[in-house]
Amino acid sequence: MENNNKTSLLLVDGMALLFRAFFATAVSGQFMINSKGVPTNAIHGFVKHFATAISTFKPTHAAVCWDMGSKTFRTEMFDSYKANRPEAPIELIPQFDLVKEIVEALDVPNIGLPGYEADDCIGTIARTASEVDTVSILTGDKDILQLIDDRVSVVLLQKGYGNYVVHNRETLYAEKGIWPEQMIDLKAFMGDPSDNYPGVRGIGEKTALKLLQDHGNVDGVLANLHQLTKSQRAKIEADMEMLHLSRQLAEIKCDVPVECCIDEALFRIDREKVQAKFSEVELKGLHRLFENDTMYA
Incomplete structure (x- = not known):
């Protein structure tokens, strides 16, 4: 928790973290299948990315945004939109719902809306979360750079854990000239x-x-x-x-009908709830990533 009483919201692009985590281990066939036969490699990596960002940026609040299916208003405008994307790998499919259960166990809101992409939810919340002083968006997707303003910065994931490029208006201008x-x-x-x-x-x-x-x-x-x-x-x-x-x-839509209740996004986790859920899914040792006492209710 920051000591200066400033509030900061970490908005997480859930899909970007989950896919990155999946493909980082899937290449070597390490799907980490638990005793119920469910692969957990993407969830493992997601939790590590999330926990590392929390300890690095120390937000007071957090929320995770998700795509809710491949059909959106953009596919209606242009039916070839994202048509080049392959189907999700079979080992990843059961991890979509399970990762949301993990996020829920951390008492972090899961946000998504059918017909829109996670980016649109992120953009809307970044613009409307006026109760917080600053917003940081954690993603690997450079499309989100368009959302940067005086209050919003973008944290781009790099290879490995804890490696980031953080962009604000000035750093983006310095790099791109726009x-x-x-x-x-x-x-x-x-x-x-x-x-x-x-x-x-x-x-x-x-x-x-x-x-x-x-x-x-x-x-x-x-x-x-x-x-x-x-x-x-x-x-x-x-x-x-x-x-x-x-x-x-x-253009990311910043006026979609979603909201993030800031009180519910306050980052405080219940140690027992987290340990119980992580044990159930067999995420061995990962609860230790959340051992900082300031994270607990």
């Missing part, structure tokens, strides 16, 4: 192969960054098409519809 709100326009131009939308064909990150540094945003670029090179102008004019669609797909 501000967080321009990240949406960046994706509009360059697209996103991992989400399977193309942006403007033939315009990569370097050109897109230069366009935004010169003209601010998509509208600024379109208002100054006559200043662009003939090649850039031709590419944008040929893909105008996809440019606008890509921008809509890239």
Whole structure:
């Protein structure tokens, strides 16, 4: 707990942590199957990532956001959205519900809404949680950098545990030369192969960054098409519809009907409840990651 009475909310991108943890061990076939025949490798890694972030950043409050199925308003707008993603590995499927039970045992809210992505829940809560002084978003997904503002920072997971790149407005500008709100326009131009939308064909990150540094945003670029090179102008004019669609797909919605009750998100855990749940799932030794007395009710 911070001593200066400032409140801080850690918003966790549950899917990003769970998938990262799963694939880190799945490559070597270490699924950590418990006596009930349930794999727990992703849950193991999730708990370690979560506990490490709690001890590193010492938030006063925490919540975890989840995707709730693959159909969202974005797939309705563009049916190829994320269509390149393979089905979840069979060993991961039983861990989706079980990890939420673990989060519940830690007395941390699980938040998700069918039709929206975890990012949209994170964005909405980051904007509306006015009772806390600062918000940190823990993820491996750079899409979330667009949510940074004077109160919101993004903690990007790196390889291993406890390795982070923490971005605020100034550090992002220093690295990219654009501000967080321009990240949406960046994706509009360059697209996103991992989400399977193309942006403007033939315009990569370097050109897109230069366009935004010169003209601010998509509208600024379109208002100054006559200043662009003939090649850039031709590419944008040929893909105008996809440019606008890509921008809509890239933008995280910050007004979805979810809320995070701040009182329920106060990070205080019940030692016995945690030990009982971890024993039931056979997460051996992991309760020791939460031995700091300030974490307990």
